[in-house]
Amino acid sequence: MSLSEQVRASIEAHKPALIETLFRLLRQPSVSAQGLGVAECAEVLRDIMEEHGIAARVIPTAGHPVVYGEYPVEGATNTLLVYGHYDVQPPEPYEAWISPPFEPEIRDGRIYARGTGDNKGQLLTHVLAVKLLADLGLMPKVNLKFIFEGEEESLSPSLPAFLREHADLLRADAFYAADGPMHPSGRPVVFFGVRGVVGIELVARGANRDLHSGEFGGPVPNPAWTLVELLHTMRLPDERVAIEGFYDRVVPPTPYERELLERIPFDPEEVKRDLGISAFAGPPDLSWYEQLMFQPTLTISGMACGYTGPGVKGVLPSEAVVRLEARLVADQDPDDIFAKVARHVRRYAPDVEVRLLSRSAPQKTSPELPVSQAIVAAIADAYGVEPVVKPVLGASAPSYLFAETLGLPVIWATYANYDENNHSPNENITVECFLNGIVASALVFDRVAKLDPAQLRS
Amino acid sequence: MSLSEQVRASIEAHKPALIETLFRLLRQPSVSAQGLGVAECAEVLRDIMEEHGIAARVIPTAGHPVVYGEYPVEGATNTLLVYGHYDVQPPEPYEAWISPPFEPEIRDGRIYARGTGDNKGQLLTHVLAVKLLADLGLMPKVNLKFIFEGEEESLSPSLPAFLREHADLLRADAFYAADGPMHPSGRPVVFFGVRGVVGIELVARGANRDLHSGEFGGPVPNPAWTLVELLHTMRLPDERVAIEGFYDRVVPPTPYERELLERIPFDPEEVKRDLGISAFAGPPDLSWYEQLMFQPTLTISGMACGYTGPGVKGVLPSEAVVRLEARLVADQDPDDIFAKVARHVRRYAPDVEVRLLSRSAPQKTSPELPVSQAIVAAIADAYGVEPVVKPVLGASAPSYLFAETLGLPVIWATYANYDENNHSPNENITVECFLNGIVASALVFDRVAKLDPAQLRS
Incomplete structure (x- = not known):
């Protein structure tokens, strides 16, 4: 036996x-x-x-x-x-x-x-x-x-x-x-x-209080637009991350890893059906598993500002918050990536606050x-x-x-x-x-x- | 007497x-x-x-x-x-x-x-x-x-x-x-x-449920990014609205209205101090009152998706919502502006839902x-x-x-x-x-x- x-x-x-x-x-x-x-x-x-x-x-x-x-x-x-x-x-x-x-x-x-x-x-x-x-x-x-x-x-x-x-x-x-x-x-x-992860919160601020959007909308800065424009600068048209140096230390898969990756069962139509999506996202030249295993991402995991509840409230928000989550791959370093995101924010929207929420290395x-x-x-x-x-x-x-x-x-x-x-x-x-x-x-x-x-x- | x-x-x-x-x-x-x-x-x-x-x-x-x-x-x-x-x-x-x-x-x-x-x-x-x-x-x-x-x-x-x-x-x-x-x-x-107002809600959808941002972040569409990129297309660098035809029917102030406008007491430094802002927003060639009285605006009055509460939650959101509010001036028509916003959305993000929440003419x-x-x-x-x-x-x-x-x-x-x-x-x-x-x-x-x-x- x-x-x-x-x-x-x-x-x-x-x-x-x-x-x-x-x-x-x-x-x-x-x-x-x-x-x-x-x-x-x-x-x-x-x-x-x-x-x-x-x-x-x-x-x-x-x-x-x-x-x-x-x-x-x-x-x-x-x-x-x-x-x-x-x-x-x-x-x-x-x-x-x-x-x-x-x-x-x-x-x-x-x-x-x-x-x-x-x-x-x-x-x-x-x-x-x-x-x-x-x-x-x-x-x-x-x-x-x-x-x-x-x-x-x-x-x-x-x-x-x-x-x-x-x-x-x-x-x-x-x-x-x-x-x-x-x-x-x-x-x-x-x-x-x-993968590693860096959790980041960005906080944009406008006026010191929520304002009436009619009486102040236009000449008073809107922190939501600040975040939209800032986030836009973080992505390239092919959905890669536009933050300088973001991919610096990314190690491509070895031939053996690539072989393993190709052996993983994957039915794209079944996955799309299960998730209810019509197409995949991310750089079009990268496969599902290559993205998940060997590519870092920058995910918006939360956004909040103003009012989105029942009815209508004409508010010019005083603050807008976004949560970003960078998933990292070897040999990226969470502290290095956080520093690069913070530098990017300083360059494009210097008044936006950048907070480190969590970190874990790949x-x-x-x-x-x-x-x-x-x-x-x-x-x-x-x-x-x-x-x-x-x-x-x-x-x-x-x-x-x-x-x-x-x-x-x-x-x-x-x-x-x-x-x-x-x-x-x-x-x-x-x-x-x-x-x-x-x-x-x-x-x-x-x-x-x-x-x-x-x-x-x- | x-x-x-x-x-x-x-x-x-x-x-x-x-x-x-x-x-x-x-x-x-x-x-x-x-x-x-x-x-x-x-x-x-x-x-x-x-x-x-x-x-x-x-x-x-x-x-x-x-x-x-x-x-x-x-x-x-x-x-x-x-x-x-x-x-x-x-x-x-x-x-x-x-x-x-x-x-x-x-x-x-x-x-x-x-x-x-x-x-x-x-x-x-x-x-x-x-x-x-x-x-x-x-x-x-x-x-x-x-x-x-x-x-x-x-x-x-x-x-x-x-x-x-x-x-x-x-x-x-x-x-x-x-x-x-x-x-x-x-x-x-x-x-x-x-001013008139058109309240609009945009809803972007990704997968049919919230997903683990590590296990799915990258190849699965993120509706928050969809909204960010869509909103970005709605603004020009000088903060004017980029939606085609948005300014078509805007009537400039008459000479008498401009005279009235200039007579309104306005202390820019006092206003900034009161609101806690360091600079005004909007097209730089337009004064505070010209913006508020004679210019339409597109305000983000609310955004919501994913998680922004205490602690950290690694979520890839299935849905992202933004509330827009266009304040309108004579002779803009709320229905016409709504149609133009909807057409813009169809062109740049056809899967995003556009809802009319409220309307009031200028x-x-x-x-x-x-x-x-x-x-x-x-x-x-x-x-x-x-x-x-x-x-x-x-x-x-x-x-x-x-x-x-x-x-x-x-x-x-x-x-x-x-x-x-x-x-x-x-x-x-x-x-x-x-x-x-x-x-x-x-x-x-x-x-x-x-x-x-x-x-x-x-």
Whole structure:
């Protein structure tokens, strides 16, 4: 019997207990944004880890605690740092849930509760795999370290300092995490990078108060027009960003990345139908995935001024606000991009205020590294199908913190069903996805254990 | 004793009764937007008019009623139609009022209540002047007709049909009304025109739902950018409107209007200081008043899309909305301008929806007409100071309905103090302004009575 088959057989034998352990974790609320039950959940998770043979402890941070665990294996040379987060999104609106968000329930083969997919159900697979492998006497020769944070849904404010302070403790050869949904086709996804993001607010001001648009409209500056003209200067006719130096450090895809990119299933007509659009946007010479993975964007994510409510109000607004969001790709730097946007604003509309709202760097690990290939192979083994391999994800994640602070290759997989409803009511993970995740984690540990240490650290 | 002196003496003798009559009208709420007490107020006003010798009646409309009155004078050849509105703005926020909005109170020489300035206190001066003149045996030989509507604060929806249906009843030689505040210098204002307005909403749509800006930002159309680029095409670098044909029917000021315009007191530094701006906007070759009186504008009065609240939300908005307001001058036509804006949108952003929200035509009466000059002279007599004469007001009013439907010259004066707080809490009129208004109305009646009928109708 292959390792995969032995693990599956053991999962089949222990199914109720495995699901009950997940239920235990799901029953404990841990809403970081609302400070609801997070510390209590850290203790539940630590207890579960201890019961599964992992030396675990709760480490305080400036915010919600990190649950850290170690599973050293005698004779192992390779160390994998496994990341996850035990905090969850706020469950509101409660009334949209068919069963209460913190009372897990199985219906039609799916486990419903807040955090099933994002991320309690996925992080737990790593923990369960450890005990299962150990009980079978099949634990691969790899040292495991676990870092499960409690602030991911609140943008990980304490994580940078935590990583810096505990860099020695966290020393490893690679980073691995399971988070996010699978491809709509049902194939798991492995991804090697994320885009960064800079959130910017621009505030234009006119008169010191809202004015009657009839009595003052014309000779009094209108901040909405100021923003319109300023925003116009930020785009070229082909929809590229016109801010000087914006593309300076953009790294084009390597031939291998381009190959991966072309292998991702993509049906443009189906995507258009699903989104209700008749055409795609962006530079016409760039494909959907090239734009999302290898091109920065400047998105208007919000605009507000004056009055747009019911009826008519003849107002000349005193202030107009726009939110911009630049998604960044390797090797762009959020601070550098913010400085360039600010310089552009100073040049074209010097009275407009520029505020930095958020920042997260892009990060990309080479998919050609031995550890990258090993994890893709493990996931393929576990599911009996090639994963969808994405060089980069369009979204952002704290990957760069691990890459920069700890110097690790950072590799992610997704174990949850496509329709996990993360961040929405009726979040769920199918029982099948949950149990398959345990197999996937076991095979990832096994493949990483077998990597040549010299190659792993190259 | 001059007529002015005799009227003043009589006012002095009857002061408490005059103020009590105003209190009676103010105590009856009449909030047209909320349907609060409007019908009751029409009856109170009718009773007051009857008590003052005016044959008055309440005439229903599709909305709130009109109070109509007649005061025919034996042997009079000239007829003046006097307009006003007895409805008021909503009083909210109640807690901002020092004394309750419908319990009038005098403090420091000011009468505080909703509607004191806008418009009950001003319309009542006409009614009070009639009885006062009659009691003195000094009623000038002029037929008076009164039309006091109950929907002005709700944009007069029933007025057009009312004027058409009752055109015979309302037959007159000129329109006169007192509404609005005086110039900050304390001088009354006489104005001969108003700007029109077209309220337009543009709605741009992207995907059929809000999307994650990281996972979709780039290749999915962003309706906010669509609006920015569309709005940009609507303006020329000198801030003139770039919509084809927008200025086609704009009539430049006559030499006399330009002379009036130059006589209006204007301290640019004081205006900038008051508004907190460092420079004026609009075409640099046009003065403040030329812009406000003789130039159309295209104001962005509202913008909304995505998220601009606390924290950060990475959203690619599915919809973006902008409210535009074109203020129009003679002889622009709101429907024509709307059609031109819609055509512009079809050309530059054909998928953007264009909605007409409101329309009101511009209107301008010649300040050189004998009746125009007569009223300016009457106001100058009443106040002992030249009024500030404005050929056009920047704001809009239903003047065009009277000019178009009834074929009347339309002339407005302002009797309320500059700081009347109309549309705001603690609305007030000074006792002095209220009583001076009675003198002004009396002298206006007298001057119109003395006009040569042939000249009046020329």
